[in-house]
Amino acid sequence: MTERCWLALVDEPPHAAAAAAELAEPDGAPAGWLAAWMQRAKPVRSALRVDPRIVDPRGDRGWVSLVLVPPGFALPFDDLAVQQARRDVLARPPARAVSTLLRDSSHFQGAITVTDQRRDADPFARLAPRRVLRVGRGLFGRPAPPVGPTIERYGSANPWPWDRYG
Amino acid sequence: MAEGLPFAAGDALPDFELPDQNGNARRLRELVGTDATVLQTFRGWWCPKEQRFFRRLIALQDEAEVGYVRFVSLSVDPPPVSAAFRAGLGARWTFLCDPDRGVVERLGLRETTDTLNDPFVPAVFVLRPDLQVHSAYNGYWFWGRPTADELVRDLRAVTRDIRADWDAPTP
Numbered sequence: 001m002t003e004r005c006w007l008a009l010v011d012e013p014p015h016a017a018a019a020a021a022e023l024a025e026p027d028g029a030p031a032g033w034l035a036a037w038m039q040r041a042k043p044v045r046s047a048l049r050v051d052p053r054i055v056d057p058r059g060d061r062g063w064v065s066l067v068l069v070p071p072g073f074a075l076p077f078d079d080l081a082v083q084q085a086r087r088d089v090l091a092r093p094p095a096r097a098v099s100t101l102l103r104d105s106s107h108f109q110g111a112i113t114v115t116d117q118r119r120d121a122d123p124f125a126r127l128a129p130r131r132v133l134r135v136g137r138g139l140f141g142r143p144a145p146p147v148g149p150t151i152e153r154y155g156s157a158n159p160w161p162w163d164r165y166g
Numbered sequence: 167m168a169e170g171l172p173f174a175a176g177d178a179l180p181d182f183e184l185p186d187q188n189g190n191a192r193r194l195r196e197l198v199g200t201d202a203t204v205l206q207t208f209r210g211w212w213c214p215k216e217q218r219f220f221r222r223l224i225a226l227q228d229e230a231e232v233g234y235v236r237f238v239s240l241s242v243d244p245p246p247v248s249a250a251f252r253a254g255l256g257a258r259w260t261f262l263c264d265p266d267r268g269v270v271e272r273l274g275l276r277e278t279t280d281t282l283n284d285p286f287v288p289a290v291f292v293l294r295p296d297l298q299v300h301s302a303y304n305g306y307w308f309w310g311r312p313t314a315d316e317l318v319r320d321l322r323a324v325t326r327d328i329r330a331d332w333d334a335p336t337p
Contacts, residue, residue, distance in 0.1 A: 014313055046321065087231070089178075090234075090258035091257075093249070094188060145190065147197050147259065147260050148236070148237065148257075149227045149230050149231040149258040149259045150230070150233075150236065150257045163199055163200075163201075164200040164201075165200065
């Protein structure tokens with residue numbers, strides 16, 4: 001796979017993004033934009049790799065639970081706590097879309113969970129600070145939930161739950 | 167092995183679509199994807215033999231989660247029942263639901279001796295990504311079901327066959 005899917009929180013609607021949607025705090029206050037790019041190179045400094053199946057420019061509005069490991073901290077993707085969070089995701093009723101976020105092949109940098117209604121429970125929120133935000137139309141689709149029980153990545157460069165090699 | 171089942175090693179299962187335990191429409195071919203897959207048909211949550219066999223699969227789940235294989239369980243239980251049963255078991259794989267019994271008839275897997283529940287015959291199929299049956303186990307009698315060791319052996323054989331890098335790359 002030569003192209004990668006990148007996701008980043010940005011202040012302004014980005015140029016050349018494959019999809020983007022406006023964010024708002026739960027009380028409606030503007031919270032910037034969330035954008036996705038399909039390209040080999042990282043589009044902006046803060047961009048993280050995401051499972052491309054969750055991105056859909058025709059996607060409906062919803063809620064996101066955005067978990068991000070703070071700058072300066074490093075959490076191995078194979079850490080037992082990260083493994084358990086992935087198990088918990090599979091055990092629970094599925095979200096509309098979910099993906100871990102990667103900066104490199106070794107570390108868990110965060111996760112994004114998309115739901116139609118606000119959902120307070122997020123297994124990844126045990127690992128790092130979380131923001132719950134409203135997301136507008138045009139970014140997140142409704143991919144098939146993970147089949148289970150695989151919690152491993154298909155190649156260390158691919159965000160879980162991407163489910164095939166290549 | 168697999169006497170009394172309409173599908174044996176080398177046969178291809180037909181693709182079909184059913185709701186999962188959450189009511190999402192799922193196709194078998196998409197669930198199997200590119201991995202070796204254990205497809206289990208079972209009578210229903212109420213059957214003691216199924217409850218015991220599921221404990222075997224639950225134990226194997228902890229190995230399967232790192233082995234790039236998939237599990238799919240299939241019964242005539244409706245989605246809410248399957249979701250509750252799955253949660254109670256602690257299963258982390260997909261349950262398919264055939265309450266209208268269209269797929270059980272299409273596959274020829276209806277257990278005709280149970281006219282009260284009209285369930286699936288208990289069976290286990292280890293599938294290749296093209297839905298070809300690698301091995302089939304008729305679980306009508308409990309001892310016809312695969313042991314964990316047999317499933318590991320089958321999953322190893324399919325994985326060895328479908329992964330081009332089974333033999334670790336050498337310098």
